[in-house]
Amino acid sequence: MPPFDVPEGDPFGPHNLPYGVFSTPSSPRTVGVRLGDHVLDAGAAAGALGSPYADLLARPTLGPLLAAGRTAWSDVRRALTAWVTVPAHQEVIADFLHPLPSVELHLPFEVADYVDFYASENHARNVGQIFRPDGEALTPNWKHLPIGYHGRSGTVVVSGTDVVRPSGQRKTPADAAPVFGPSVKLDIEAEVGFVVGVPSALGRPVGLGDFREHVFGLCLLNDWSARDVQAWEYVPLGPFLGKSFATSVSAWITPLDALEEARLAPPERTHELLPYLDDTVPEVEPGGYDLRMSVAINGHEVSRPPFATMYWTAAQQLAHMTVNGASLRTGDLYGSGTVSGPTADERGSLLELTWNGRDVLELPDGKRTFLEDGDVVTLSAWAPGPGGARVGLGDVVGRVVPGDR
Numbered sequence: 181m182p183p184f185d186v187p188e189g190d191p192f193g194p195h196n197l198p199y200g201v202f203s204t205p206s207s208p209r210t211v212g213v214r215l216g217d218h219v220l221d222a223g224a225a226a227g228a229l230g231s232p233y234a235d236l237l238a239r240p241t242l243g244p245l246l247a248a249g250r251t252a253w254s255d256v257r258r259a260l261t262a263w264v265t266v267p268a269h270q271e272v273i274a275d276f277l278h279p280l281p282s283v284e285l286h287l288p289f290e291v292a293d294y295v296d297f298y299a300s301e302n303h304a305r306n307v308g309q310i311f312r313p314d315g316e317a318l319t320p321n322w323k324h325l326p327i328g329y330h331g332r333s334g335t336v337v338v339s340g341t342d343v344v345r346p347s348g349q350r351k352t353p354a355d356a357a358p359v360f361g362p363s364v365k366l367d368i369e370a371e372v373g374f375v376v377g378v379p380s381a382l383g384r385p386v387g388l389g390d391f392r393e394h395v396f397g398l399c400l401l402n403d404w405s406a407r408d409v410q411a412w413e414y415v416p417l418g419p420f421l422g423k424s425f426a427t428s429v430s431a432w433i434t435p436l437d438a439l440e441e442a443r444l445a446p447p448e449r450t451h452e453l454l455p456y457l458d459d460t461v462p463e464v465e466p467g468g469y470d471l472r473m474s475v476a477i478n479g480h481e482v483s484r485p486p487f488a489t490m491y492w493t494a495a496q497q498l499a500h501m502t503v504n505g506a507s508l509r510t511g512d513l514y515g516s517g518t519v520s521g522p523t524a525d526e527r528g529s530l531l532e533l534t535w536n537g538r539d540v541l542e543l544p545d546g547k548r549t550f551l552e553d554g555d556v557v558t559l560s561a562w563a564p565g566p567g568g569a570r571v572g573l574g575d576v577v578g579r580v581v582p583g584d585r
Contacts, residue, residue: 191572
């Protein structure tokens with residue numbers, strides 16, 4: 181089938197066009213745009229068609245495009261749509277399309293800072309019930325602000341990168357003293373990551389209404405977690421080595437403009453919000469997204485987390501992240517936090533799916549409470565698109581490999 185004849189219903193048709201960075205055995209890294217099961221060399225196509233944005237696209241990273249701002253993002257997207265749908269343009273750029281299996285995909289942008297949030301009420305309640313069975317499931321601040329922590333940008337890796345089982349200190353209540361060794365409670369967190377394009381000035385908060393001026397797009401994200409290491413270290417300052425060893429992201433960044441049909445109102449607010457977070461006023465656009473996620477271990481689906489249930493939106497997270505005057509940088513990445521729905525088959529972590537190891541997860545290749553060496557975790561998702569189409573988000577795949585003993 182010719183590259184432009186994308187089958188009807190393909191989630192990566194011209195209505196989607198996510199961005200990535202790729203290379204071939206004979207050419208260096210450059211910006212690519214996915215169309216079906218092919219990748220368009222966006223810089224070469226722009227050059228051949230005389231686009232004024234050729235210099236932004238003929239780069240080894242998405243950084244310059246991210247920094248160019250919303251007008252450029254919209255212009256480039258309109259141009260790309262025309263290039264892959266208008267026959268005269270197709271004739272010019274046909275040679276710049278590469279079959280997906282023939283290219284190598286890379287981390288699409290340089291991660292500046294990485295922040296992870298805790299925005300699912302279902303997830304937060306589950307975790308609270310697991311660790312505080314006799315107390316309140318939610319902490320007193322949870323309904324008043326998006327809780328988050330700073331992660332490690334240097335260990336954000338692209339989908340397909342092996343994840344080495346981390347080692348660290350751990351201590352169970354039965355242990356007299358901590359021990360050191362490989363994590364025995366290696367877990368996943370099914371999340372959505374938001375990619376910042378336009379920076380902001382130090383000391384100047386970003387308001388709810390400016391979310392789409394700064395955030396270029398989103399991707400799937402797996403925030404791998406060593407639950408036993410985290411449990412011993414996180415009091416009183418929060419996650420550290422239990423989280424910092426690896427965070428996997430998709431090779432494809434879906435622009436927000438491809439997700440217009442997926443926008444919706446978040447869950448009803450149960451507590452009055454301070455003005456900088458108040459998204460109930462008419463002038464604030466709906467901040468939720470209807471993303472249908474799937475978690476699979478070794479090819480077997482174990483969960484379908486619904487992003488539409490997330491209590492705190494990405495716009496609120498951005499506003500809170502900057503309300504103290506912290507500045508944004510091009511390439512900042514922030515994760516939504518684990519996505520979990522209200523039912524047992526919608527939980528986005530093994531911590532919840534197995535209730536911290538109490539309940540065994542039955543897989544075709546054996547039983548699991550947490551991840552074993554050799555396990556392959558795949559996150560995938562789609563969103564409603566125009567005319568009933570689906571907008572595919574690029575998969576996030578990671579295989580667990582043993583670390584040094």
